[in-house]
Amino acid sequence: MSVPRYWRERVTKYRLIGAQCTNCGKSFYPPRKVCPYCGSRDLKEVALPRKGKVISFTVIRVPPAGFELYSPYLIAIVELENGTRVLAQLTDVDLSEVKVGMPVEATFRKYLEHGPSGIIEYGIKFRPVIKGEDK
Amino acid sequence: MKSLQTVGILGYGVYVPMYRIKAQEIGRMWKREGRLPIEEKSVVGLDEDTATLAVEASLNALKRAKISGSFIGAIRLGTESKPYAVKPTATIVAEAIGATPRLMAADLEFACKAGTEAIQSCRALVASGIVDYALAIGVDTAQGRPRDELEYTAGCGAAAYVLSKKSHEALAYIEDAVSYVTDTPDFWRRPLEPYPCHAYRFTGKPAYFHHIISAAKLLMEKTGLSPSDFTYAVFHQPNVKFPLTVASILGFKKDQILPGLLVNAIGNTYAASSLIGLAAVLDVAKPGDRILLVSYGSGAGSDAFSIVVQDSIEEKRELAPLVKDYINRKKYIDYATYAFYRKKILV
Amino acid sequence: MKENVVICGIGYTRIGEHWDKSLRELAVEASLKALEDSGFDHVDAIYVSNMMSGMLQEQEHLGALVATYLGLRGIPACKVEAACGSGGMAIHQAFLAVSSGYYKTVLVVGVEKMSDRTTSEVTLALASAEDREYVISTGATFVGLNALLYRAYMLKYGVRQESIAKFPVIEHENALNAPHAQFRRKITLEDVLSSPLIADPLHLLECAPLGDGAAALVISCEEEAKNNKCDAVRIIGSAAATDILSLYEREDLLTLYATVKASQKAYEMAGIKPKDVDLLEVHDAFSILAPISLEDLGFAKKGEGWKLIEKEEVALSGRIPTNTMGGLKARGHPIGATGIYQAVDAILQLRNDAGKNQVDNASVALLQSIGGVGGTVTVNILKR
Numbered sequence A: 001m002s003v004p005r006y007w008r009e010r011v012t013k014y015r016l017i018g019a020q021c022t023n024c025g026k027s028f029y030p031p032r033k034v035c036p037y038c039g040s041r042d043l044k045e046v047a048l049p050r051k052g053k054v055i056s057f058t059v060i061r062v063p064p065a066g067f068e069l070y071s072p073y074l075i076a077i078v079e080l081e082n083g084t085r086v087l088a089q090l091t092d093v094d095l096s097e098v099k100v101g102m103p104v105e106a107t108f109r110k111y112l113e114h115g116p117s118g119i120i121e122y123g124i125k126f127r128p129v130i131k132g133e134d135k
Numbered sequence B: 001m002k003s004l005q006t007v008g009i010l011g012y013g014v015y016v017p018m019y020r021i022k023a024q025e026i027g028r029m030w031k032r033e034g035r036l037p038i039e040e041k042s043v044v045g046l047d048e049d050t051a052t053l054a055v056e057a058s059l060n061a062l063k064r065a066k067i068s069g070s071f072i073g074a075i076r077l078g079t080e081s082k083p084y085a086v087k088p089t090a091t092i093v094a095e096a097i098g099a100t101p102r103l104m105a106a107d108l109e110f111a112c113k114a115g116t117e118a119i120q121s122c123r124a125l126v127a128s129g130i131v132d133y134a135l136a137i138g139v140d141t142a143q144g145r146p147r148d149e150l151e152y153t154a155g156c157g158a159a160a161y162v163l164s165k166k167s168h169e170a171l172a173y174i175e176d177a178v179s180y181v182t183d184t185p186d187f188w189r190r191p192l193e194p195y196p197c198h199a200y201r202f203t204g205k206p207a208y209f210h211h212i213i214s215a216a217k218l219l220m221e222k223t224g225l226s227p228s229d230f231t232y233a234v235f236h237q238p239n240v241k242f243p244l245t246v247a248s249i250l251g252f253k254k255d256q257i258l259p260g261l262l263v264n265a266i267g268n269t270y271a272a273s274s275l276i277g278l279a280a281v282l283d284v285a286k287p288g289d290r291i292l293l294v295s296y297g298s299g300a301g302s303d304a305f306s307i308v309v310q311d312s313i314e315e316k317r318e319l320a321p322l323v324k325d326y327i328n329r330k331k332y333i334d335y336a337t338y339a340f341y342r343k344k345i346l347v
Numbered sequence C: 001m002k003e004n005v006v007i008c009g010i011g012y013t014r015i016g017e018h019w020d021k022s023l024r025e026l027a028v029e030a031s032l033k034a035l036e037d038s039g040f041d042h043v044d045a046i047y048v049s050n051m052m053s054g055m056l057q058e059q060e061h062l063g064a065l066v067a068t069y070l071g072l073r074g075i076p077a078c079k080v081e082a083a084c085g086s087g088g089m090a091i092h093q094a095f096l097a098v099s100s101g102y103y104k105t106v107l108v109v110g111v112e113k114m115s116d117r118t119t120s121e122v123t124l125a126l127a128s129a130e131d132r133e134y135v136i137s138t139g140a141t142f143v144g145l146n147a148l149l150y151r152a153y154m155l156k157y158g159v160r161q162e163s164i165a166k167f168p169v170i171e172h173e174n175a176l177n178a179p180h181a182q183f184r185r186k187i188t189l190e191d192v193l194s195s196p197l198i199a200d201p202l203h204l205l206e207c208a209p210l211g212d213g214a215a216a217l218v219i220s221c222e223e224e225a226k227n228n229k230c231d232a233v234r235i236i237g238s239a240a241a242t243d244i245l246s247l248y249e250r251e252d253l254l255t256l257y258a259t260v261k262a263s264q265k266a267y268e269m270a271g272i273k274p275k276d277v278d279l280l281e282v283h284d285a286f287s288i289l290a291p292i293s294l295e296d297l298g299f300a301k302k303g304e305g306w307k308l309i310e311k312e313e314v315a316l317s318g319r320i321p322t323n324t325m326g327g328l329k330a331r332g333h334p335i336g337a338t339g340i341y342q343a344v345d346a347i348l349q350l351r352n353d354a355g356k357n358q359v360d361n362a363s364v365a366l367l368q369s370i371g372g373v374g375g376t377v378t379v380n381i382l383k384r
């Protein structure tokens, strides 16, 4: 991953920024110029809800280059409270504890380090909802 | 230092990672016999570092402050465990909480005092009117050399405080504060070294005790307050013994100390240590309570604060997880997993 | 369409780890065989189907490279890329070029050279079929994305894994008699389910292997083929479609919309229905793609594709013989070449050259080529 590329994506990935279509009402992650569902170009950028539930998940046991340190790790499709879908890692949870339908919330985490001297990538992952976060 | 009663705490938030290792498990590894300095300490997961801990605590603080990140005019992040030796951690936090781009941001280093130094700095920025809202963070993912005494206690955690002009919105205000600093090399880490060194028993009397006691006495002299005027007192907590001893020397009773004494459960979280202690006290305090907060940072120095709790604490504390929610959220790991998570194993 | 389009020559290498052969050597070997098989010694254009030459070989500009090494200086040539669906898409492009009448004869050669790189490098390169910025950056792999489908499928339709994991067992059986297959050995359902998990619930033996290979087709207009007395098979339907690139953004995870859309168009063009298809090549990069594809191509109702596998209707002796030479799992899956191998295997059947695996009276074959997790699907229908 090049430094400028990571930099361009940082706001979307750090804050879970999406876009909402003013025509069909659907929202999606990441933001874009044209609605993937109805084709409307009338979109606005929105901060997506940080809570949702697991739709499907898997355990990555053969990781791509760069992610070896973290293997095995969980990847899930998460449906946020407003119906927006996000694909992200699950963290702070045992491989055997995850269930489809499990409530999760966004958390800011390290994605990977580019060796001991390169940049560190951060972004959103999801974890089981912390007690007190439901307040 | 001038007494400025004009700065309030608008919001506070903490974060403690979920992994714990028992001191006993570390002792098992090194075949140690006898009493251990604490019960257990917190450990970051593989995908956590000072930046991620600080973001979590800051988001909690913003929830209690009831403002969005875009209002923050300054971030002061105190830590000794920066993800980058050169490149600010505060900018990562600023971007993640939506405070960019119109703000001041910098990391501060003063060993375990960096967090309260951040509060002092933010307090000045708010009091002077330079910014309306400032975010002070104390955060660390400290490392102790394997087998060293510090390995049993060096924990991970973060605390964040949103400061603004004193108003009824503030859940507390800073009644007064003093700082006390000398050049005392009791603990240090040279560049490119993974683990810190310390001066053994020299870290006690001339370092920790001298600075904390001096700062606390200075503050009480200045304000005319005595230990009985404080409902609670929080001291920097590198282990259980030191803060209890310092409390009794200064004339504080155990029930003033215990609500903010967390080192047994999460370890010494360095720059976050006394600030998480303060948060635990705010979690239970009532309007009108007065809190003494005294940090200690090696090198060396202490900041002492008198903080008075206001009415909005009752409503605001429920807006984010309490310290005990984080303390109770825990998963024990063994020494091997700990060594892996803390990158003590080459993989 | 002005011209009827036929495939009049096939050529291919064995699939596997060709330590001693480069990408260009593989491509040339398959191309020369196809040209020889067709009887043509010249073509008007070349389409090279490949996905990862840039990432794995640091070599692009495959059109000119292959043309040069085939001694065909001067002719137009280019690479066609649609991830793992590059092969089907290259056939579709060749079909369009010839049916328009602009080219009379073209060469399509699919090639992928993977064994020069480590598994983690190939894993990362394959993952580029999905959104690099917002999916792959999370650490998701291509296997992992298919595993997400798998779990959702089993949960929604209440299907046991055994019913799906049987598909690779059937394919390995078929590959026993395919000389060009990467794996010519029998496996049992127990072997599959006890093989290591790659991305839960996907086991190693449910995932197509990494391999090198090249396969080529000479595609021409019917008239040219007749003049040249070729053993030709007609392309009676050819269509491609796309879906929202990232799996997670699709409302219905379990329907590959692009398969539905491309197959409907191809059936319409061919004037046939699923029941008229004698044999099938589905893109089973992962076992779960077999039942989903059977459903989306119209061979089973939604949520019932697994029944065709469980009842062995997809075996050589079944109602709809599928992947008769072993499919992606056993014959092999040299990514950019895979869609071409599908055509080769189907043509071996349609020419009655399939040996022990010959399906009697096979006349219509349908080929489904998937790029990504269904981001691109091409359906080509061949008729003898």
Ligand SMILES: [Zn+2]
Binding pocket: A021, A022, A023, A024, A025, A026, A035, A036, A037, A038, A039, A040
């Ligand atoms: Zn729309």
